[in-house]
Amino acid sequence: MTAKLSSDFDYIAGNIEKVRAKIEKAAARSGRNPKDITLMAVTKTMPAEAVAAAFDCGVTLFGENRVQELIEKLPLLDMTGRSAHIIGHLQTNKVKYIIDKVDMIQSLDSLHLAKEIDRQAEKTGKTMDVLIEVNIGREESKSGVLQSELFEFVNYVAEFKHINIRGLMAIPPVEADLEKTRPYFAQIRKLFIDIAAKKSDNINMNILSMGMSSDFEIAIEEGSTLVRVGTSIFGKRNYLGGN
Numbered sequence: 001m002t003a004k005l006s007s008d009f010d011y012i013a014g015n016i017e018k019v020r021a022k023i024e025k026a027a028a029r030s031g032r033n034p035k036d037i038t039l040m041a042v043t044k045t046m047p048a049e050a051v052a053a054a055f056d057c058g059v060t061l062f063g064e065n066r067v068q069e070l071i072e073k074l075p076l077l078d079m080t081g082r083s084a085h086i087i088g089h090l091q092t093n094k095v096k097y098i099i100d101k102v103d104m105i106q107s108l109d110s111l112h113l114a115k116e117i118d119r120q121a122e123k124t125g126k127t128m129d130v131l132i133e134v135n136i137g138r139e140e141s142k143s144g145v146l147q148s149e150l151f152e153f154v155n156y157v158a159e160f161k162h163i164n165i166r167g168l169m170a171i172p173p174v175e176a177d178l179e180k181t182r183p184y185f186a187q188i189r190k191l192f193i194d195i196a197a198k199k200s201d202n203i204n205m206n207i208l209s210m211g212m213s214s215d216f217e218i219a220i221e222e223g224s225t226l227v228r229v230g231t232s233i234f235g236k237r238n239y240l241g242g243n
């Protein structure tokens, strides 16, 4: 059974249109092709019907932070030509539940996790695409690999045969002045380019996942190829339900 389109979610189409217009403008400002920028709908706390409404508007990728939410929504969605990514901190013991359900884990943040992803991917007979999450602002509250440890981390992960490193993901520190996020995005891009220059069978860098509702336009100007947008598509999240 797939989630029905409900008129309760009609507002989503207009929001997606606005986000797309902003993506196009930001791309134009920076001389980029908007087709090189993927829009991910971040659907945490939103029902499957909302995800279906985003799919109906041509969005083909959604991201979830929590394994539980992802595996509850997936059976309700028509995933033909669409895909799901994990974007939140992933506990090692939950890898087995999503290994055959997602096309990418954007939040690889420890060797321990890499080892388990490799193990489960081998069992499933697949190679898992991953992004390495970088804690670019060195914030204790955030997960991710520190910049100072990134190259060593990449070298270790590149040894795993069932992991394919596709790029980097990062969430810069929250700044009241949005322009202050720009140097963080620029720095992530620099790291991305340095790693992409490494030659390895398991490093195929072409995804730079950065930019959320508040800052995706700046992220695009600084080279983002995948923006993760929740609030600007679905409205404010209500966490009272325990999410």
Ligand SMILES: *Cc1c(COP(=O)(O)O)cnc(C)c1O
Pocket (backbone or CB within 6 Å): 042, 044, 065, 087, 088, 171, 212, 213, 214, 228, 229, 230, 231, 232
């Ligand atoms: C929630 C979340 C987003 C989307 O944030 P919005 O501000 O609602 O657009 C993007 N990336 C990650 C990793 C998230 O957890």
